[in-house]
Amino acid sequence: MTTGAQPAPPRGLYLHVPFCRSLCPYCDFVVVAGAAAFGPRSRMGGYLTAIEREIDLRAKLMDAQFGSLGSANRMPLETLYLGGGTPSLLPTDRLASLIERIRDRFGLTPDAEVTLEANPGVDERGDLAGVAQAGVTRLSVGVQVMDTTALRALGRRHTPDDVVATIAAARAAGFASLSMDLLADLPDLPFDAWAASLDAAIALAPDHLSVYALTLSLGPDEAGDDRLATPAGAVAWRERAAAAQDEERGALELEHLNSRLPAAGYNWYEISNWATAGHESRHNTLYWERASVAAVGPGAHAFDGVTRRWNSANLDAWEGALQQGELPPGGESQIESDAARAAEGLVLALRMSRGVERDAAVREGFSEVLAWGEANGLLAPHPSDASRIQLTLRGRLLSNELFSRIV
Ligand code: SF4
Structure with missing residues (x-):
């Protein structure tokens, strides 16, 4: 959905x-x-x-x-x-x-x-x-x-x-x-x-x-x-x-x-x-923050908040199309479901020291993985805002293990 x-x-x-x-x-x-x-x-x-x-x-x-x-x-x-x-x-x-x-x-x-x-x-x-x-x-x-x-x-x-x-x-x-x-x-x-x-x-x-x-x-x-x-x-x-x-x-x-x-x-x-x-x-x-960022140049990746788009990484293909006055070839993909979007947002937010608001993440269905992260010392309350949760040093070392459980 x-x-x-x-x-x-x-x-x-x-x-x-x-x-x-x-x-x-x-x-x-x-x-x-x-x-x-x-x-x-x-x-x-x-x-x-x-x-x-x-x-x-x-x-x-x-x-x-x-x-x-x-x-x-x-x-x-x-x-x-x-x-x-x-x-x-x-x-x-x-x-x-x-x-x-x-x-x-x-x-x-x-x-x-x-x-x-x-x-x-x-x-x-x-x-x-x-x-x-x-x-x-x-x-x-x-x-x-x-x-x-x-x-x-x-x-x-x-x-x-x-x-x-x-x-x-x-x-x-x-x-x-x-x-x-x-x-x-x-x-x-x-x-x-x-x-x-x-x-x-x-x-x-x-x-x-x-x-x-x-x-x-x-x-x-x-x-x-x-x-x-x-x-x-x-x-x-x-x-x-x-x-x-x-x-x-x-x-x-x-x-x-x-x-x-x-x-x-x-x-x-x-x-x-x-x-x-x-x-x-x-x-x-x-x-x-998953904000909209445009991109130009061979191999450049853009995101408009819904669709990820990328240019051909081949300099000949990229330049050849533009010589003809056309946009370069490339591809695009979308994250289709709200759940997948929320998971990507959580991973990106957890990369940052400000972490995420615990209640918001729980409402989005991540209570189990947050509990796993805390139990294993990868996540802890933010030192200056107890309503937020952030990666510990151990969590930063083992972030892939946590993130693979989210996405
Ligand atoms: S080839 Fe070397 S200098 Fe050029 S982008 Fe790659 S790492 Fe950087």
Whole structure:
């Protein structure tokens, strides 16, 4: 049974930039690298023309569905997120015109959060002063680890010194918020070296830290779309790396984060994210709240509150359609029942430190799983609001076990 949930106009927009200098062997993002990303055979020019067309076409659809920008039902975007790939490879003048185009077609609130992902390598980080001038307010830096040997083992191009230089350049450019992405459970990296890397990252005083365990997909086509097959060399690398990961060491690292980051002034607000006050990612919070987020670019995923839609991850297919003035191919799916929607909402809400209102979750039929979670130490009352329930540290470690009982 459904209650007829209605599509909503987007509050955020995700724009995918699929170019990287080189391909990291663990990466599952939609990326083209090497000659396709840089130099005389770069596909950047064709991509930029196509993405402008997609912005225009998607905005036209919004106008038809929800009314034109400025009408009662069509508020300007609160967030824009340029992710990749390596969006810091975009030429600064084209970045500025892309943001202007989005402001013109979708609107951006005066205090909109505009995030750009940047890599720290000297030939990857771009002109950060120009990026800030183009309207980016938040820089998300792909640090991964502050350890030269571990970076090299991951196939990354940058060094810890490059990270220091990138953060200094970002501070000088005046971004309102700086975030770093770090990895945990790295193959062969002893706990002490990983903890020292965390300290080196904290010493640079980012406003926000995302820390994800390295996940290595070993089988083909796990993403379920038409992205390029993982190169054989990367598959072999992943098999070796997976054997050198250590679940217990990974758990120890999460426990360490739980004490080290609050001591340094960071609050955990989502299962893998910590921020100083006021620096939580507004864009990612839209996803965790199941809000409507539009998306453009190859492989980009959108949600309108009812339907999930995704673009072809194949750059040729995506670009070819847009060259013809058509929307790119892709797919869509809907969660049909209220029960499935409620379950997805509960899982996403439990990822966040504010957790869920216990009575509301009980009314939706989740009393049994909540009781199981509490009995097994995965859930506990929220320390500052007893009417809410949140994941414990153990719950964050074993969240998949809990979530698989909900959905
Ligand atoms: S830089 Fe990031 S997006 Fe690019 S290949 Fe490496 S992990 Fe993937």
